[in-house]
Amino acid sequence: MDALVSEPVSQTVHAGIEAQLPALRRFAQQLTRSASDREDLIQETVMRALRSSHQFHPNTKLRSWLFTIMRNSFNTEYRRRCREPVGLDDGLLERASIMAPQEWAVRRSELRCALRRLPPRSRRTLLLVAMGVSYIDTARLCDCEIGTVKSRVNRARKKLEDDIGRPGAQ
Structure with a gap:
């Protein structure tokens, strides 16, 4: 019986997502700075919503549900990026941490x-x-x-x- 109830709900979600794309774009614009990050966030939100359409409750507003998914996706990505080291020029770290040649000469002599x-x-x-x-x-x-x-x-x-x-x- 649950399968019969979730099938029309899933179709409603699929149809409603396209109508909410302009609102999702505006919300993504508030969260991200770059256009590519914004598009990635919208795509991730739509993909998660489609994957989870069976979990949508008919008495919930689709827009609020999508915004919650987008905010959670943004927060997850933000936390992931905070854990990643910032990219540095290849070899910069090695060049910065090498002792001066004079010090090497002294150490070699010692x-x-x-x-x-x-x-x-x-x-x-x-x-x-x-x-x-x-x-x-x-x-x-x-x-x-x-x-x-x-x-x-x-x-x-x-x-x-x-x-x-x-x-x-x-």
Whole structure:
């Protein structure tokens, strides 16, 4: 029985939406600034109304129902846009966050001096791991156990941190 009641209501909604388009355009103009956003909002409202036409109650004003759908669509899109980061020029963030070349030169010099102060075995082990050699292969190359490699790397990192500090912490 509900299907019989909702069928004429659905047809009424479909017919009434076209008559309400000028009012929807005026309301969308109050909500949005750009013409393309306005058209998108109207289209989204009509699509949602058509999808939900079976939920329309005959004793409700169609115009009010459509305006509620439009306002909810606008609010949903507004919240979504607030969560999205604003587009930036490609590479702008990288260019803005890179230290000046002089600072890099100073840091490189500090690192070289600190590496020279490490014991030769620890220095070799740390450099192998830093270059991407696995702990197992480093253990084979240094002729020691994998646990020794891990200990050497850990002690060397701590020594470097004590000597020159953490990168970026100033």
